[in-house]
Amino acid sequence: MFVSLDLLLNAIVAGLLLGGFYAAVTLGITISFGMLDIANIAQPAFILLGSYAAYTLNSNWGIDPILVGVAMLPVFFVIGMAVYRLYYYAFERRGEQAIQGLAFFFGLLFVGEVSLVLVFGVDYRFVEASYIGPSLHFWTIDLPLRMLIPCLVSLLMVALLQVYLTHSFIGRAILAVSQDGLALQLMAASPIRIKQIAFGISTATCALAGTFLIIIQPVEPSIGRDYIGRIFAICVLGGMTSFPGMVAAAMLIGIVESITATFYGPSWAPAVAFGFLLITLAVRPAGLLGR
Amino acid sequence: MRTGTFWLVLIAVGIVLLVLSRALVLNEYFYFAAYVVLQYIVLSTAWNILGGYTGYTNFGTAAFFALGAYTAVVLHKTTAVPLPLMIVAGGAVSGIVGLGMGYLTLRLRGVFFAIATLAMAIVVQTLIVNWDYVGGSRGIYIIRPQQAPLVGSYIQYLYSLMLIMAVLSVGIARTIERSRLGLGFAAIRDDEQAAEAGGVPTLRLKLIATTLSGAMMGMAGAPLPYYVTYLDPASSFNLAYAVNSVAMPVIGGMTSWIGPVIGAVLLGTIQQIATVTISSALNLLIVGLLLIFFVIIAPNGIVGLVQELRRLGEGGRRAKAPAPNVKAKAG
Numbered sequence: 001m002f003v004s005l006d007l008l009l010n011a012i013v014a015g016l017l018l019g020g021f022y023a024a025v026t027l028g029i030t031i032s033f034g035m036l037d038i039a040n041i042a043q044p045a046f047i048l049l050g051s052y053a054a055y056t057l058n059s060n061w062g063i064d065p066i067l068v069g070v071a072m073l074p075v076f077f078v079i080g081m082a083v084y085r086l087y088y089y090a091f092e093r094r095g096e097q098a099i100q101g102l103a104f105f106f107g108l109l110f111v112g113e114v115s116l117v118l119v120f121g122v123d124y125r126f127v128e129a130s131y132i133g134p135s136l137h138f139w140t141i142d143l144p145l146r147m148l149i150p151c152l153v154s155l156l157m158v159a160l161l162q163v164y165l166t167h168s169f170i171g172r173a174i175l176a177v178s179q180d181g182l183a184l185q186l187m188a189a190s191p192i193r194i195k196q197i198a199f200g201i202s203t204a205t206c207a208l209a210g211t212f213l214i215i216i217q218p219v220e221p222s223i224g225r226d227y228i229g230r231i232f233a234i235c236v237l238g239g240m241t242s243f244p245g246m247v248a249a250a251m252l253i254g255i256v257e258s259i260t261a262t263f264y265g266p267s268w269a270p271a272v273a274f275g276f277l278l279i280t281l282a283v284r285p286a287g288l289l290g291r
Numbered sequence: 292m293r294t295g296t297f298w299l300v301l302i303a304v305g306i307v308l309l310v311l312s313r314a315l316v317l318n319e320y321f322y323f324a325a326y327v328v329l330q331y332i333v334l335s336t337a338w339n340i341l342g343g344y345t346g347y348t349n350f351g352t353a354a355f356f357a358l359g360a361y362t363a364v365v366l367h368k369t370t371a372v373p374l375p376l377m378i379v380a381g382g383a384v385s386g387i388v389g390l391g392m393g394y395l396t397l398r399l400r401g402v403f404f405a406i407a408t409l410a411m412a413i414v415v416q417t418l419i420v421n422w423d424y425v426g427g428s429r430g431i432y433i434i435r436p437q438q439a440p441l442v443g444s445y446i447q448y449l450y451s452l453m454l455i456m457a458v459l460s461v462g463i464a465r466t467i468e469r470s471r472l473g474l475g476f477a478a479i480r481d482d483e484q485a486a487e488a489g490g491v492p493t494l495r496l497k498l499i500a501t502t503l504s505g506a507m508m509g510m511a512g513a514p515l516p517y518y519v520t521y522l523d524p525a526s527s528f529n530l531a532y533a534v535n536s537v538a539m540p541v542i543g544g545m546t547s548w549i550g551p552v553i554g555a556v557l558l559g560t561i562q563q564i565a566t567v568t569i570s571s572a573l574n575l576l577i578v579g580l581l582l583i584f585f586v587i588i589a590p591n592g593i594v595g596l597v598q599e600l601r602r603l604g605e606g607g608r609r610a611k612a613p614a615p616n617v618k619a620k621a622g
Contacts, residue, residue, distance in 0.1 A: 039402040041405075086587070099541075099545075100541075103537055103541050104582075104583055107538070107580075110530065110534045110578070110582075111583065113530075114575045114576045115576065118572050118576065222530070225413070225530060228406070229406070229409065229413050232406045236403075265421075270416075273410070275414075277410055281399060281403065281407070
């Protein structure tokens with residue numbers, strides 16, 4: 001096959017932009033699964049909830065979707081804390097995290113999806129904003145603003161959280177609980193409270209990730225499923241707990257998916273993430289930048 | 292009950308059900324509804340062999356199920372083999388994929404295994420979507436033969452086949468439960484490392500569990516093209532199959548063969564009634580909510596609840612007249 005340089009360069013740039021968005025989607029899982037050891041496979045349901053919140057406010061009052069995402073952060077934070085409370089009382093306290101906990105989140109994923117179908121139907125929904133449509137051009141490379149803005153805001157969000165985790169008291173406590181919960185307890189801090197806040201943050205990121213999703217592409221309720229394999233692949237590939245590793249892994253998967261979609265057709269792209277997940281688990285379970 | 296006796300009773304129940312429904316039920320819709328409930332008995336029993344006995348959560352039921360269905364489609368297009376042979380072939384294909392999944396357990400345990408199975412379902416779906424010979428994403432129409440091989444309509448024939456599969460799978464599950472194989476599975480579920488150290492051939496047992504479970508799911512899927520007459524990836528890989536096959540054993544009880552059966556009959560019937568009387572989206576919501584409810588309130592399912600009640604009842608009686616062997620049991 002003849003590979004033109006233009007096409008390849010554009011695919012790589014599109015992949016980088018896509019990767020920035022994937023970083024936002026995976027951020028919550030890196031916190032909940034990587035740091036807290038809670039396999040929240042209902043994450044895509046929360047992301048879609050964010051998308052539909054943006055859709056509702058945008059289509060009714062014309063509010064900018066990213067603004068909606070920022071405004072929804074506290075709401076999602078509280079939802080996340082409530083879900084963790086339930087999870088803690090029902091499973092973690094009894095020491096029955098394994099199958100029961102997974103089944104719980106699986107049920108949550110399904111209930112979320114079906115509820116969205118009941119409320120919004122199965123039609124594709126989209127938002128309107130001034131930056132959806134136009135794109136920048138450099139030489140032969142296209143930079144659609146629809147991809148660029150989510151990517152930049154997402155990287156900003158990751159950077160802010162990284163600073164928060166390493167420099168604030170609560171943030172360092174979250175890192176501590178991910179390393180050793182018992183030791184934290186001996187330092188007279190309650191791991192449950194810290195975990196509750198951390199899980200709240202992980203859910204809050206879904207508010208923004210959801211608005212990015214609906215800016216990038218039209219959304220319907222079952223679309224979230226495609227992201228399960230992808231986000232866990234990125235999380236594992238990125239070394240579970242490291243944000244820089246996660247961003248690198250997200251960019252890598254973004255580029256590979258984009259190249260696959262350009263040269264082989266978009267219907268093959270979903271298989272890429274899983275291939276990566278398997279290879280990572282088999283060859284290097286510690287991830288790209290893992291310890 | 293001895294395993295042999297159990298098989299005899301089970302087969303007798305199957306024959307009675309078959310004869311009774313043939314003699315009493317004239318409404319065709321009964322067979323359409325009963326087929327789905329029986330199909331879920333097979334799926335949830337199959338899931339439970341891996342999930343309940345061995346402790347490995349499989350979220351990829353839909354992949355095995357749909358692979359069975361698409362095997363039948365390929366055979367339908369290429370040859371004219373009868374449906375029972377297609378079922379065997381569907382079971383073989385899904386069993387081989389199950390064997391592959393078994394090798395995943397070498398590196399992946401617990402949550403990682405569960406996520407891998409979920410992602411695997413998406414990959415298999417991608418393959419089918421890109422395979423034009425079986426209809427790709429557009430789906431494919433299957434023309435049902437006019438005449439059923441036995442007396443009665445074609446749907447009655449499908450119902451009878453599914454009933455036979457349900458009897459077989461329940462029998463297999465119960466046989467495993469009472470055999471050395473079942474003990475080995477339970478050892479893996481409780482502590483895989485200790486089992487390995489104790490001389491249990493864990494890899495071989497896990498491969499048996501994944502292959503058997505996958506094959507049974509594939510067999511349940513093989514008649515699907517003839518049941519729906521139009522097969523497309525979005526509906527045959529539907530997450531509802533995975534959720535149901537997890538929810539039914541969890542709600543019924545995962546440690547015993549009767550759990551998945553109770554769960555499948557209960558949830559399957561509720562869903563059929565809800566589909567007819569309310570809406571098909573709402574019946575899926577019911578399944579999800581019931582799954583969450585049971586997993587929080589009664590983690591051992593209905594079977595666990597009944598056992599607990601019985602233990603409480605026995606405890607009450609013992610307190611009045613302490614039995615002499617209580618101490619021996621405690622020690």
